[in-house]
Amino acid sequence: MIDVIMPQMGESIVEGTLTKWLKQPGERVERDEPLFEISTDKVDTEIPSPVAGTMGEILVKEGTTVGINTVVGRISDGAGAPAPAPAAAAPAAAAAAPAPAREPVAAPASSPVAVAVEPAAIPEEAAGPLSPLVRKMARENNIDLNQVRGTGAGGRITKQDLETFLEVRTAAPVRTAPVQAPPAQAPYVAPPPPSPPPPAAVVQQAPPVQQAPPPPRTQAVAPVQEQAHFRGEAPAARVEPMSVMRQKIAEHMVFSKRTSAHVTTVHKVDMTRIAKMRDRVKGEFQARHGFSLTFLPFVMRATTAALQAFPLLNSSIDGTNIIYHRDINLGMAVALENGLIVPVIRNADEKNVVGLQRSIADLASRARSRQLRPDEVQAGTFSITNFGSFGSVFATPVINQPQVGILGVGTVEKVPVVLDDAIAIRSVCYLALTFDHRLIDGALGDQFTQKVKSILENWSEEVL
Amino acid sequence: MQCTGKPSMPEAVTAAAVCELRDLGRMRYAEAFALQQQLVERRKRREIPDQLLIVEHPHVVTMGRTGHDENLLAAPELLERAGIEFYRTDRGGDVTYHGPGQIVGYPILDLREWKRDVVAYVRALEQVLIDALAEFGIAAGREAGATGVWTAQGKIAALGVHISRWVTSHGFALNVDTDLSYFRYIVPCGLTKPVTSLREFGCQAHRDQVVAAIARGFARVFDREMESSPEAEKSRELEKI
Numbered sequence: 001m002i003d004v005i006m007p008q009m010g011e012s013i014v015e016g017t018l019t020k021w022l023k024q025p026g027e028r029v030e031r032d033e034p035l036f037e038i039s040t041d042k043v044d045t046e047i048p049s050p051v052a053g054t055m056g057e058i059l060v061k062e063g064t065t066v067g068i069n070t071v072v073g074r075i076s077d078g079a080g081a082p083a084p085a086p087a088a089a090a091p092a093a094a095a096a097a098p099a100p101a102r103e104p105v106a107a108p109a110s111s112p113v114a115v116a117v118e119p120a121a122i123p124e125e126a127a128g129p130l131s132p133l134v135r136k137m138a139r140e141n142n143i144d145l146n147q148v149r150g151t152g153a154g155g156r157i158t159k160q161d162l163e164t165f166l167e168v169r170t171a172a173p174v175r176t177a178p179v180q181a182p183p184a185q186a187p188y189v190a191p192p193p194p195s196p197p198p199p200a201a202v203v204q205q206a207p208p209v210q211q212a213p214p215p216p217r218t219q220a221v222a223p224v225q226e227q228a229h230f231r232g233e234a235p236a237a238r239v240e241p242m243s244v245m246r247q248k249i250a251e252h253m254v255f256s257k258r259t260s261a262h263v264t265t266v267h268k269v270d271m272t273r274i275a276k277m278r279d280r281v282k283g284e285f286q287a288r289h290g291f292s293l294t295f296l297p298f299v300m301r302a303t304t305a306a307l308q309a310f311p312l313l314n315s316s317i318d319g320t321n322i323i324y325h326r327d328i329n330l331g332m333a334v335a336l337e338n339g340l341i342v343p344v345i346r347n348a349d350e351k352n353v354v355g356l357q358r359s360i361a362d363l364a365s366r367a368r369s370r371q372l373r374p375d376e377v378q379a380g381t382f383s384i385t386n387f388g389s390f391g392s393v394f395a396t397p398v399i400n401q402p403q404v405g406i407l408g409v410g411t412v413e414k415v416p417v418v419l420d421d422a423i424a425i426r427s428v429c430y431l432a433l434t435f436d437h438r439l440i441d442g443a444l445g446d447q448f449t450q451k452v453k454s455i456l457e458n459w460s461e462e463v464l
Numbered sequence: 465m466q467c468t469g470k471p472s473m474p475e476a477v478t479a480a481a482v483c484e485l486r487d488l489g490r491m492r493y494a495e496a497f498a499l500q501q502q503l504v505e506r507r508k509r510r511e512i513p514d515q516l517l518i519v520e521h522p523h524v525v526t527m528g529r530t531g532h533d534e535n536l537l538a539a540p541e542l543l544e545r546a547g548i549e550f551y552r553t554d555r556g557g558d559v560t561y562h563g564p565g566q567i568v569g570y571p572i573l574d575l576r577e578w579k580r581d582v583v584a585y586v587r588a589l590e591q592v593l594i595d596a597l598a599e600f601g602i603a604a605g606r607e608a609g610a611t612g613v614w615t616a617q618g619k620i621a622a623l624g625v626h627i628s629r630w631v632t633s634h635g636f637a638l639n640v641d642t643d644l645s646y647f648r649y650i651v652p653c654g655l656t657k658p659v660t661s662l663r664e665f666g667c668q669a670h671r672d673q674v675v676a677a678i679a680r681g682f683a684r685v686f687d688r689e690m691e692s693s694p695e696a697e698k699s700r701e702l703e704k705i
Contacts, residue, residue: 009580009581009582009583009627010579010580010581010582010583010584010585011581011584012581012583012584013581013582013583032629034628040582040583043582043583043585043586043625043626043627044528044625044626044627045582045626045627045628046626046627046628046629048629244558244559244650369539370538370539370542371538371539371542372538373538373542374538374645374646374648374649375645375648377648378648
């Protein structure tokens with residue numbers, strides 16, 4: 001059985017992401033035939049097989065990032081030796097040979113096997129002085145004391161701590177997070193290749209790595225150990241690359257938070273009048289137009305009127321200039337299965353409630369089926385996000401750059417309110433305006449939201 | 465090379481290795497890809513020196529093997545209707561767009577004759593473009609964690625590389641006077657930093673001038689002697705393969 005390692009593809013490179021296995025267990029592999037692909041920094045590299053044989057087990061799954069020299073899989077080179085055996089042998093081997101706890105690099109490379117079966121060393125310096133009882137318990141239960149949080153004097157590990165640790169370990173064999181220090185054991189991290197070639201001939205055979213790579217520095221491999229398997233148990237975490245959309249969203253969110261001075265102001269709006277009107281007309285609305293009537297187009301209509309009254313909310317910052325947009329183009333956040341997109345209703349101020357509702361229904365449905373045209377997601381000047389549809393009462397939305405405001409609409413709920421010293425049942429929702437305090441002062445932000453509120457509470461337009 | 469009295473003089477002082485520069489003009493993605501693959505195989509067999517292919521593609525969106533459909537804003541059918549070809553390629557990574565007004569470069573280098581370092585290679589490619597842009601007065605640089613070449617106005621060049629046995633393929637795409645609106649087919653609205661081009665900086669340089677600047681940068685950064693090949697001849701030669 002030949003170990004296949006993550007090669008070092010450059011001096012500064014300490015890890016790589018295994019993106020694709022080109023051979024599956026049991027498949028025939030020729031020497032130098034591409035075996036797997038790795039990815040480092042926009043470079044995808046095919047790694048050829050060091051030997052001819054049969055693909056054995058895969059130790060590192062696709063999408064996982066591991067340190068260089070990590071054993072990622074095994075190839076059986078024995079004539080006719082079938083693949084099934086290694087699968088069963090792997091966990092056993094991993095369980096029987098916990099790697100040395102701390103200093104694999106410093107360990108003499110002369111006899112790696114002997115090193116491998118040594119029990120986990122008990123780190124005195126890390127845990128403080130240990131009582132003989134604790135030592136014994138740790139030894140008997142094969143506990144790595146790096147994993148245990150000490151609650152005794154000076155962080156000292158007590159018998160109680162070990163009992164708690166054992167309880168947790170028994171109850172939840174899948175480790176969720178290392179208690180304090182990252183796990184020191186990493187069975188799948190290969191021991192450093194000994195400098196003289198003979199035993200680990202494979203390292204030499206892997207063509208991309210011609211000189212034996214330098215032994216991994218403890219520091220460099222450390223992050224990998226956190227992800228590595230622990231004594232044959234399931235891994236504590238799964239690594240999955242972000243989709244491009246997710247990366248863009250992440251980038252934009254942080255960019256926005258860094259760019260704008262976010263302030264959120266929340267106003268309570270009595271939606272009773274609109275709720276009643278909606279109840280009255282929604283049947284006919286649906287029959288006439290083929291889509292249902294929600295609260296959102298009312299909020300949009302009120303928002304465009306408020307934007308006309310307070311044009312600074314419909315602007316952008318460019319260096320030290322303020323760009324006032326002529327058009328009012330409303331972005332509306334649409335949740336996708338794995339992300340979000342903000343299609344734009346152009347000239348939203350020119351549409352009535354029916355027109356707005358039609359645009360909302362159309363854009364949301366095409367956003368979800370990815371049928372939006374590029375110009376339909378551009379040139380927004382202000383955004384609305386309707387988290388109320390997910391039951392949120394209010395939230396603090398993030399501005400969609402380069403806009404300066406975003407209005408979040410909370411869920412509309414019937415609540416008891418005091419009206420003229422009597423308790424009444426009203427339909428109420430919270431409007432949360434996040435504005436860029438670089439440009440918009442609190443007073444203006446509140447005036448704007450009050451304007452939206454006032455239009456909604458005194459709604460007078462006919463809908464049908 | 466005269467090495468009088470210093471027998472241990474390293475090879476570095478000898479003449480720089482040759483890199484053939486082939487400007488293919490406008491070529492469809494699939495065709496250029498097939499050509500790349502042929503040249504990669506020949507380079508692996510050391511039948512040819514390093515190559516730098518320069519090409520301009522008609523509108524095309526390509527998706528790497530690990531790309532996900534959700535990253536395409538428009539469905540492939542919609543791209544087709546807009547006259548944009550769509551390919552899945554063996555290049556790893558994400559979705560990208562190529563089109564008229566963009567200089568696409570495919571270096572086919574054997575990194576064993578340069579540095580066995582894939583990250584250093586990508587940084588070097590970035591440097592080539594940064595140097596070339598500087599010739600046109602455009603200040604460009606890198607952004608941590610975001611491979612590519614960046615300016616104050618956004619990303620001006622994208623990079624994506626494939627390596628097999630230390631031989632490189634795929635490469636870079638520099639926007640000269642690309643119609644940037646096409647990028648919106650592949651990135652969600654407003655959720656990205658902008659893309660930009662030389663034209664956006666008011667630079668009216670002709671494509672050939674930019675190619676020449678790239679070639680100069682390439683020669684310097686990779687220490688190669690660029691040798692332009694009469695392309696017609698090369699094409700005929702390739703047909704015989």
